[in-house]
Amino acid sequence: MKCIFCEYCRMEREYKLKKVKLNKVIRGKAYEFVITGAYCETCGERVTIPGILDLNALEIDKQYRQFEDIVTIEEIRNIMEIYQIGKTPLSIVLGFGEITIPRYLDGQVPSKQYSEILKKALRSPKYMKEKLLENKEKITTAAFKKSMKATDELIHALSISTQMMNVICMILEELGEVSPLMLQKLLYYTQGVSLALNHEPIFEEDCQAWVHGPVYPTVYQLFKGFSFNPIDDQRYAIIKNIQNVLSVSQQNVVHLVANTFGIYGAKSLEKLTHNEKPWLLSRQGYDEGIPSQEVITKDLINAYFLDMHRQYDFTCVEGINKYINESLNK
Numbered sequence: 001m002k003c004i005f006c007e008y009c010r011m012e013r014e015y016k017l018k019k020v021k022l023n024k025v026i027r028g029k030a031y032e033f034v035i036t037g038a039y040c041e042t043c044g045e046r047v048t049i050p051g052i053l054d055l056n057a058l059e060i061d062k063q064y065r066q067f068e069d070i071v072t073i074e075e076i077r078n079i080m081e082i083y084q085i086g087k088t089p090l091s092i093v094l095g096f097g098e099i100t101i102p103r104y105l106d107g108q109v110p111s112k113q114y115s116e117i118l119k120k121a122l123r124s125p126k127y128m129k130e131k132l133l134e135n136k137e138k139i140t141t142a143a144f145k146k147s148m149k150a151t152d153e154l155i156h157a158l159s160i161s162t163q164m165m166n167v168i169c170m171i172l173e174e175l176g177e178v179s180p181l182m183l184q185k186l187l188y189y190t191q192g193v194s195l196a197l198n199h200e201p202i203f204e205e206d207c208q209a210w211v212h213g214p215v216y217p218t219v220y221q222l223f224k225g226f227s228f229n230p231i232d233d234q235r236y237a238i239i240k241n242i243q244n245v246l247s248v249s250q251q252n253v254v255h256l257v258a259n260t261f262g263i264y265g266a267k268s269l270e271k272l273t274h275n276e277k278p279w280l281l282s283r284q285g286y287d288e289g290i291p292s293q294e295v296i297t298k299d300l301i302n303a304y305f306l307d308m309h310r311q312y313d314f315t316c317v318e319g320i321n322k323y324i325n326e327s328l329n330k
């Protein structure tokens with residue numbers, strides 16, 4: 001049992017913690033907060049225990065911000081983290097005084113107006129980008145570049161459909177190490193197998209017939225800075241926590257692709273795509289090595305994979321592996 005000196009009993013007594021209401025007026029407005037109080041078990045009077053004042057000050061701060069819908073210190077830290085920006089440059093970029101954000105981090109409660117600006121920055125990377133460009137000259141080049149890069153990556157990440165994000169997460173989880181080049185190929189095969197088996201696209205995005213095979217440009221933009229193991233990269237954390245919207249049959253397709261196409265290297269898969277109609281037909285008129293942004297339509301992918309499914313049976317690992325082996329040895 002926990003004990004504390006009770007001023008009323010004039011001796012050490014056991015105490016109990018209870019939630020109590022506290023009425024307080026802040027900036028002329030009345031609030032009712034719920035805080036924690038310690039009470040002597042013997043006389044029932046309130047006692048003071050170490051740390052409880054600090055704890056309640058934090059509670060009151062948190063509840064006040066909730067009542068007034070004011071940005072929290074944690075949210076401000078999130079802004080700094082996701083946009084890779086320090087407290088002083090963030091102050092300047094958002095048009096505040098240089099020491100405003102440092103003060104907020106120390107506990108000062110922002111005004112409603114500044115709080116709204118901070119919330120908008122947290123919600124919208126596009127808004128953050130506008131502010132960065134607007135105040136580019138007022139912060140160091142290094143700080144500007146670093147934050148712009150992180151902001152652009154977030155904008156790209158948010159332009160990718162949830163379905164696509166889910167497929168990417170599943171592939172990374174199943175295979176662990178996947179280079180951006182490899183990921184592109186696996187996304188393409190996931191779409192192909194999904195069209196053949198489920199008769200529907202697994203994600204809405206269209207790929208383009210680039211020199212090294214089919215590429216989904218928004219995914220390329222997001223992952224281009226990754227070296228060879230996206231799963232170790234901080235940016236992966238941004239997409240990892242999104243809700244899974246894939247149906248069981250869609251998850252089966254990703255699983256099947258990861259366990260067949262996924263065991264080959266990026267170069268083998270590149271060779272494979274170069275033997276396939278969708279990429280070949282979309283690159284008509286382009287010589288080898290000439291960049292193209294021609295879309296490989298879902299119709300082309302659908303027709304080809306449906307045909308191969310009929311020949312090889314893509315419902316099982318054996319059928320797909322037989323297709324890969326024969327196509328690579330052509």
Ligand SMILES: [Zn+2]
Pocket residue numbers: 006007008009010013040041042043044045
């Ligand atoms: Zn007492």
